Amino acid sequence: MALRNIVIKNEQGLHARPAGVLAKEAMKSKCDISITANGKKINAKSLLAIMSSAIKCGTEIVLEVTGEGEEAELDRIAALIESGLGE
Numbered sequence: 001m002a003l004r005n006i007v008i009k010n011e012q013g014l015h016a017r018p019a020g021v022l023a024k025e026a027m028k029s030k031c032d033i034s035i036t037a038n039g040k041k042i043n044a045k046s047l048l049a050i051m052s053s054a055i056k057c058g059t060e061i062v063l064e065v066t067g068e069g070e071e072a073e074l075d076r077i078a079a080l081i082e083s084g085l086g087e
Helices: 016-027 047-052 070-082
Strands: 002-007 032-037 040-043 060-066
Touching (some): 060 070
Antiparallel strands (some): 002 060
8 A cells, every 4th residue: 555645736625637637647556546635535546536526736645555556546647636636
């Protein structure tokens, strides 16, 4: 298991578009990827779970990746989130 704390920088948080980008990229991985935010652990491969968690700008999340190649996947997904998910 690999973990990293990340602060969401998207001005409007993880609304539909960035949540979709995150879920799509997470689905490409064979690893289990989860996000813990606001006291809830959610599956990062689920668009609905990400959107329903209401993650706002400035929220600190914990990105957790488990499986083969977890460190590389953690780096890839963390870089995507830190880049603003295309926004």
